[in-house]
Amino acid sequence: SAANAFDFGGPVLCDAHHYGEGHINDTFVVWREDHSKRFILQRINTDTFTNPVGLMENVCGVTRHLRAKILAEGGDPARETLNVIPTLSGSTCYLDADGGAWRAYDFVEDTICLQQVGSEADFRTVAETLGKFQNQLADYPASTSETIARFHDTPNRYANFEKALAADALGRAKNITSEIEFIHAREQDCHVLLDQLAAGEIPLRVTHNDTKINNVLIDAATGKGICVIDLDTVMPGLSAYDFGDSIRTGANDCAEDEPDQSKVHFDLHLYEVFAKGYLSTAGASMSMAEKKSLAWGARLMTLECGIRFLTDYLEGDHYFHIARPDHNLDRARTQFTLVRQMEEVFDQMLEIVCPDNH
Ligand code: ADP
Ligand code: GN1
Ligand code: MG
Numbered sequence: 071s072a073a074n075a076f077d078f079g080g081p082v083l084c085d086a087h088h089y090g091e092g093h094i095n096d097t098f099v100v101w102r103e104d105h106s107k108r109f110i111l112q113r114i115n116t117d118t119f120t121n122p123v124g125l126m127e128n129v130c131g132v133t134r135h136l137r138a139k140i141l142a143e144g145g146d147p148a149r150e151t152l153n154v155i156p157t158l159s160g161s162t163c164y165l166d167a168d169g170g171a172w173r174a175y176d177f178v179e180d181t182i183c184l185q186q187v188g189s190e191a192d193f194r195t196v197a198e199t200l201g202k203f204q205n206q207l208a209d210y211p212a213s214t215s216e217t218i219a220r221f222h223d224t225p226n227r228y229a230n231f232e233k234a235l236a237a238d239a240l241g242r243a244k245n246i247t248s249e250i251e252f253i254h255a256r257e258q259d260c261h262v263l264l265d266q267l268a269a270g271e272i273p274l275r276v277t278h279n280d281t282k283i284n285n286v287l288i289d290a291a292t293g294k295g296i297c298v299i300d301l302d303t304v305m306p307g308l309s310a311y312d313f314g315d316s317i318r319t320g321a322n323d324c325a326e327d328e329p330d331q332s333k334v335h336f337d338l339h340l341y342e343v344f345a346k347g348y349l350s351t352a353g354a355s356m357s358m359a360e361k362k363s364l365a366w367g368a369r370l371m372t373l374e375c376g377i378r379f380l381t382d383y384l385e386g387d388h389y390f391h392i393a394r395p396d397h398n399l400d401r402a403r404t405q406f407t408l409v410r411q412m413e414e415v416f417d418q419m420l421e422i423v424c425p426d427n428h
Contacts, residue, residue, distance in 0.1 A: 072172040073100050075157050075164035078109055091185055091284060092300065093390045094118055099177065109155060110175040114163065114302075118218065118389070122171035125217050125302060126162035129173075130154055132210065132304045139206040149178055150297050178297050181287035187320045190343045191293060196286045196320065197347025199295025200278070200312055204352045207276040207304070217303055221279055222311045224260040224374045228253070231377045234384040242384055246399070249380055252406050256373060262366050263310055271359045277307035281315040309360060310367025313348055317341055317368035318375060322408060329400045336411035341368065342422045349423070358427050365419040369412050376405030 073084040082100040089097045089110070096113040119125045129152070136151040147153075155174040157164045164172040187193045220226045231253060235243055243250070266272045278285070278298060285300040319326060321340040324333050345364065353361065379402035382389045387398055412419065 072113070072164055072166055072170070073098075073111055075172065076109075076111070076155050076174045077158050078102060078155065078174070079107070080104070082109070084111065090183070094302075100174075108177045108179075110177050112173055112175075114171045114173060116169070116171050119302060121217075122163055122165075122173075124215070126154070126173060128215065128217055128304065129301050130162055132207070132301050135210050136203075136206055148176065152176075152178075152297070152299055152301060178287050178299070180290045181296050182290050183287055184283045184320075186323075186325060187283065187340060190340065192288060193283070193320050193340055194343050194347035195288055195293060195295045196283050196316060197344040198351045199286050199288075199298060200281055200316060201348045201351030201353070202295070203278060203298045204275065204309060204312065205355070208355065210276045216305045218305075221303060221305070222307060222371070222374065223264065224370055224377075225264065227374050227377050227381070228257060228260045231381045231384075234381045238384065240384070240386050246380065246383070249402060249406060252410075253373075253377055253380070256409075259370065259373065263308055263363060263370055266359070266363055266366075267308065272308060272310070272357075272363045273360065274306050275309055276304065277309065277312045279303040279305060279307045279311050279315075281312040281319075283316060283320045308363065308367065309352065309356065310363040311371060312367075313344075313364040314367030314369070314371030315375075316348075317344060318372040318405070318408065320344060321368070324404065326404060327397060327401045328404050331403055331407050334404050334407040334411075336408050336415070338415050338418060338422075341419060345422050358424055361424040362420055362427070364423045365416065368419065369409060369416070372405050372412065373409045376402045376409065379405065 073082050081103045083103055084100045085098060089099045094115045098111045099108055100111050101108045114122045116122055133151050133154060137147040140147045140150045153176040154162055156162060162173065166172065184192060235250065267274060280300055280303045285298065286295060287297040287299060289296045321337050321344060323335055323337060328334055379398045383398040383402060390398060392398060
């Protein structure tokens with residue numbers, strides 16, 4: 071019924087398998103019956119996004135803004151931003167009889183979506199594309215509402231972890247004593263970025279907030295950055311969040327859920343590659359203090375994500391999609407290994423984003 075609710079320009083066939091590797095929404099591909107065109111059909115995760123209609127208003131506001139920027143820059147908005155397909159009755163999402171909320175986008179063709187970094191060139195492209203995206207949103211009203219409250223409020227994520235630990239609903243705390251110690255030793259770190267914001271040292275911007283490298287599509291033929299996707303969390307935030315989450319997912323040679331910690335290596339060279347690309351497009355409007363905050367972003371987004379995975383592990387894996395038992399535990403451990411390695415080279419990380427000034 072969801073596939074038939076949208077204005078796809080004719081009848082469609084739906085592939086019942088999940089598409090892609092997102093952890094939150096349920097993503098499917100539908101084809102026009104004559105195979106002339108395909109689309110993305112997504113069931114929005116309404117546990118995460120409790121107001122799907124408001125969420126789609128935000129997505130439409132952002133894509134409208136981006137479309138105008140792309141046109142002004144002589145680009146092709148059909149490929150360079152998401153295009154929301156309306157329902158047959160003109161709405162931005164379809165509410166099914168079971169309370170599910172669905173939306174549809176044009177499929178951005180002839181692109182690749184990295185799960186891990188294959189080449190330096192691709193990682194630099196992701197960086198430049200995200201820096202450009204930040205510039206394009208520079209004049210988007212920062213009063214735009216939060217689609218998930220306190221999304222990157224790291225101290226609050228820490229507090230939620232403490233609650234889950236105290237409840238220990240599934241008796242799993244006994245399996246994670248060293249991880250608990252690791253988190254507790256870093257309580258003060260959790261405050262660094264929000265303290266800098268509160269002190270007026272770094273600006274509040276409109277950011278993407280979920281800049282995993284698989285949320286940037288790259289042109290398969292030319293290697294150019296094409297489209298930033300997964301716009302659900304575009305809202306007020308810090309450049310350090312976007313920089314940091316890409317470093318978390320891209321500046322290493324392992325999967326996010328690598329179970330063998332001896333295979334997890336933070337790659338300072340890839341960090342530098344990304345930093346140069348990002349600053350080449352977004353750096354002009356950034357102060358020294360904001361540039362320095364990027365290094366903290368890498369550390370804190372990785373720590374925060376590890377805390378979130380471990381909280382979900384304690385609470386019974388209800389937030390992130392999992393594919394095996396202990397999946398969230400493996401993911402958390404990988405994040406903590408990366409954090410430990412970043413801490414060892416943190417001076418160099420600061421020097422790279424802010425030479426001679428730290
Ligand atoms: P999630 O929030 O669950 O991560 P995403 O919106 O990121 O969901 O979509 C999951 C995956 O689907 C992406 O990583 C990408 O591979 C693919 N995808 C999403 N939207 C498009 C699109 N418009 N064109 C092509 N691929 C897409
Ligand atoms: C989720 O939606 P996806 O898979 O791109 C999550 C991010 C986490 C990431 C960890 C809305 O991202 O915050 O960093 O998983 N998105 C949401 O892989 O919670
Ligand atoms: Mg995604």
